[in-house]
Structures are given as C-alpha cells and as structure tokens.
Amino acid sequence: MRIISGSHGGRKIHPPTNMPHTRPTTDIAKEGLFNILQNNLDFEELVTLDLFGGTGCISYELASRGCNDLTIIEQDQKMYDFIKKNAADLKFENFKVFKSEVFRFMNQCASSFDFIFAGPPYALGTIDEIPTIIFERKLLNKGGWFVLEHTPRNNYEHYPFFKRSKNYGTTIFSFFVNEEESTE
Secondary structure (H helix, E strand, O other), X not given: OEOOOOOOOOOEOOOXXXXXXXXXXXXXXXXXXXXXXXXXXXXXXXXXXXXXOOOOHHHHHHHHOOOOEEEEEEOOHHHHHHHHHHHHHOOOOOEEXXXXXXXXXXXXXXXXXXXXXXXXXXXXOOOOHHHHHHHHOOOEEEEEEEEEEEOOOOOOOOOOOEEEEEEEOXXXXXXXXXXXXXXX
C-alpha cells in the first residue's frame, strides 16, 4: 500500500499481516478515485470524515494532498492503533481518530463535513443504510461530497443525492453530492 500523491507521495505503508475485517482500497482504485476528487474538490479547504478507517489509506492520501481537518472512525483496536501510529510517523497532526462503531458514531455525531468516505466491509448487511443516515443526520455540508465504496451487487442510482458511480473491477465508488438548500 502506498500514498499516491502529495507531500508524502510514493511513501509505502505496511499494514499488519492479520487484518480479519479490513480490506484496503487497491492502489489502482484509490488512484482513480483521487483523480476524480482532485478535479472537483479543494483538498486544503475540506473537513473530512473517513468511516470504517481500516488501514487509514484514504485519510493518509487526503492529508498528503493538503487536508487539514481529518476525522477517522475505526472500531478494531489493532487498526485503530495502526492508524494512530502511522499518523504520528507521518507527522499528520491534523488527524482525529476515534475508536467507535460507525453507526453509533453517525447517529451521535453533531458535526458536519465537506467530504465523507465510507469503505465498509463488503459483506456488511447494513451498507445500504449508510447514505440514508448521512443525509438524514445532515452529516454532509451543502456542496459536500460523499463517496461509498462497494461491490457490483449494490446499486445506489435511485438514492437521493446520487450523482454517479465509477467501476474499478470489483470495487465501485458511488458519488453523492449534497445540493440541498441551506436552512440557515
């Protein structure tokens, strides 16, 4: 696993060998995802949320590209420790890592974000609830982007705020954009 671009571009990260619940996003899929994001978002201005943090690879990439406010949620103690260690080793001082079950976090979260990424385990039975909760709980700021990583067996084209999907073999990214009017 490597950081593709930015201040830490080319840096290799070596995840633990035994990760029973973690499936890192492949470098090819991650590179494709960040090519899309780079053309649509200003990384330095984003407040981000990485659900199902896993190895932390998405947040390392965001931080390497200039994000200054990153929140990562990871339930597994081993992976939580791994993310904290790498953030320290890479001198990413802007990481807020929380050890929590993702659905509990989303339902209790009082903050909102400009970019949310969710890379849940592909076998997660409640994956289809994630976009619904994000928009019902108003976790995504107006104009914000939410990306859900999933397999071809899931389809979100008829969900509110869905914009498009991009396929990288068995990895699909569905993109949602919050174009709802602000209630302020």
